[in-house]
Amino acid sequence: MAMRLATTLSRAQLGLKAPEVVVEAHVSGGLPQFTLIGLIETAVRESRDRVRAAISHSGLEFPDGRITVNLAPADLPKGGSGFDLAIAIAILAASGQLRRERLPGIELYGELALSGGLRRVPGLLAALMAARRCGRFAIVPAAAEGEAALLGGEGIGLAGELVEVVRCLNERVALRAPTAGTAVRGAANPIGSEDLAEVRGQAQARHALEVAAAGGHHLLFTGPPGTGKTMLARRLPGLLPGMTETEALESAAVHSLAGGTTVFRQRPFRAPHHTASTAAMVGGGGNPRPGEISLAHHGVLFLDELPEFSRPVLEALREPLETGQVSIARALRTVEYPAAFQLVAAMNPCPCGFAGDQAEACRCTPEQVRRYQMKVSGPLLDRVDLVVSVSRVGLGAAQSGSAPSPAESSAVVRGRVLAAVNWQLARAGVLNARLDAAGLRDYCQLQPDAQALLEMAGNRFALSARALDSVRRVARTLADLAGEECIRSAHLAAALSLRADRGKGEGLIG
Numbered sequence: 001m002a003m004r005l006a007t008t009l010s011r012a013q014l015g016l017k018a019p020e021v022v023v024e025a026h027v028s029g030g031l032p033q034f035t036l037i038g039l040i041e042t043a044v045r046e047s048r049d050r051v052r053a054a055i056s057h058s059g060l061e062f063p064d065g066r067i068t069v070n071l072a073p074a075d076l077p078k079g080g081s082g083f084d085l086a087i088a089i090a091i092l093a094a095s096g097q098l099r100r101e102r103l104p105g106i107e108l109y110g111e112l113a114l115s116g117g118l119r120r121v122p123g124l125l126a127a128l129m130a131a132r133r134c135g136r137f138a139i140v141p142a143a144a145e146g147e148a149a150l151l152g153g154e155g156i157g158l159a160g161e162l163v164e165v166v167r168c169l170n171e172r173v174a175l176r177a178p179t180a181g182t183a184v185r186g187a188a189n190p191i192g193s194e195d196l197a198e199v200r201g202q203a204q205a206r207h208a209l210e211v212a213a214a215g216g217h218h219l220l221f222t223g224p225p226g227t228g229k230t231m232l233a234r235r236l237p238g239l240l241p242g243m244t245e246t247e248a249l250e251s252a253a254v255h256s257l258a259g260g261t262t263v264f265r266q267r268p269f270r271a272p273h274h275t276a277s278t279a280a281m282v283g284g285g286g287n288p289r290p291g292e293i294s295l296a297h298h299g300v301l302f303l304d305e306l307p308e309f310s311r312p313v314l315e316a317l318r319e320p321l322e323t324g325q326v327s328i329a330r331a332l333r334t335v336e337y338p339a340a341f342q343l344v345a346a347m348n349p350c351p352c353g354f355a356g357d358q359a360e361a362c363r364c365t366p367e368q369v370r371r372y373q374m375k376v377s378g379p380l381l382d383r384v385d386l387v388v389s390v391s392r393v394g395l396g397a398a399q400s401g402s403a404p405s406p407a408e409s410s411a412v413v414r415g416r417v418l419a420a421v422n423w424q425l426a427r428a429g430v431l432n433a434r435l436d437a438a439g440l441r442d443y444c445q446l447q448p449d450a451q452a453l454l455e456m457a458g459n460r461f462a463l464s465a466r467a468l469d470s471v472r473r474v475a476r477t478l479a480d481l482a483g484e485e486c487i488r489s490a491h492l493a494a495a496l497s498l499r500a501d502r503g504k505g506e507g508l509i510g
């Protein structure tokens, strides 16, 4: 047999980046042998067997002789089963069973079943976005239609089987394009059964939730059991505005990397259990996957029973809480995932839950209380903008009232949140929580008396520079909710009390 060479294009996974991979196939005479090279991981090595079976079962010919497939560039680690289709097509082209004119303008992704069927692989969305930037046509498994449709369907062809791809290349039979209707689009998250109207009393906590929603601030509820902390936290997504197109695509791309699906345009709400490992939380593993904090990108990460999470997990949150992304160092290179989540957490003030409670006596020793609160480290707590104690007093007042006025619904609160959010975006392009130093200077100027108050509180409570900035951002949100241009001392005082309400003096004071 004459020596023949053919190349096809595909993409590897590197966080949300999808660097191009060139698949080179070389077929020559000699003893039958099939080698696969180019810094490949185990799953790719198994491609050989799948590709061989898929080609034979598709009524095509698996070439005799010596086959070498190289995945380039050689220094890029390649994992997963997504190269199967590109490898099979390269071999078919190298053995003269395919016309190659169109190959340079086409990218191929998908795992092959032994029968020749095409299976969906994780990370398709990031790859499709990159292919589109390069102006190339992409062929993807038909099973990934929902994901492909998110991009509008143009320049994408769906194939259910290897033979369909062969027919498309040889006979110019057009592949079906994803239909846009496949993507589920929604405005704001549906409120459903989790409406704020069901939460009785807790005026301060409800207010804090509204402020957090309006400015994107991180929030911690502390208080005795059964006062509605978990209930309140679960109602945060229902207060948030709908996602923008870019946010929705980024979120969907992260979920696609993890191999899962989401309802498109719905803000994620992730509530990992406190037994979660560091890898599950921030991402990682041999073949790195995004963790909970990235799955919560542009949405909410809810950590219930905060002190029960392991120390390394909590410490790993410090970097992403500030930068909105996480880097996972691997031997060969560092993978970055977006992680711009909003943290909402809940905890009891002590092991028995009643420290600081007016009615029930706490059964813990001061040492036990101290140790419990120490589990949430100072540096982590410093990054939480709002710390609100949820007491049974707030609850009781509402219950004993002769005719309690009905609580506001999520829809009403969301209306106010939306107005404040639109104002922030028009002014600075980002939510107040994401204002940088320049943003703070331009948009968070304080009136002189407010400035004096901030300096006094800073000295009195020994607030860090980060905490002082956070108070200014929250004060900005309070002014926005009130529809006011200037940050007055009342806004600042309210922001301070929302930050400093850290238990009854048991070490949570910032």
Ligand SMILES: Nc1ncnc2c1ncn2[C@@H]1O[C@H](COP(=O)(O)OP(=O)(O)OP(=O)(O)O)[C@@H](O)[C@H]1O
Pocket: 198, 199, 200, 201, 202, 223, 224, 225, 226, 227, 228, 229, 230, 231, 232, 346, 347, 348, 395
């Ligand atoms: N403020 C409230 N208004 C209405 N129902 C409430 C309120 N607080 C608690 N409940 C009722 O009590 C149940 C438990 O509340 P929730 O789980 O929110 O308490 P929690 O503060 O998170 O307690 P824990 O500290 O034990 O986790 C709720 O499902 C609800 O039925």
Ligand SMILES: [Mg+2]
Pocket: 229, 230, 231, 304, 346
């Ligand atoms: Mg709870």
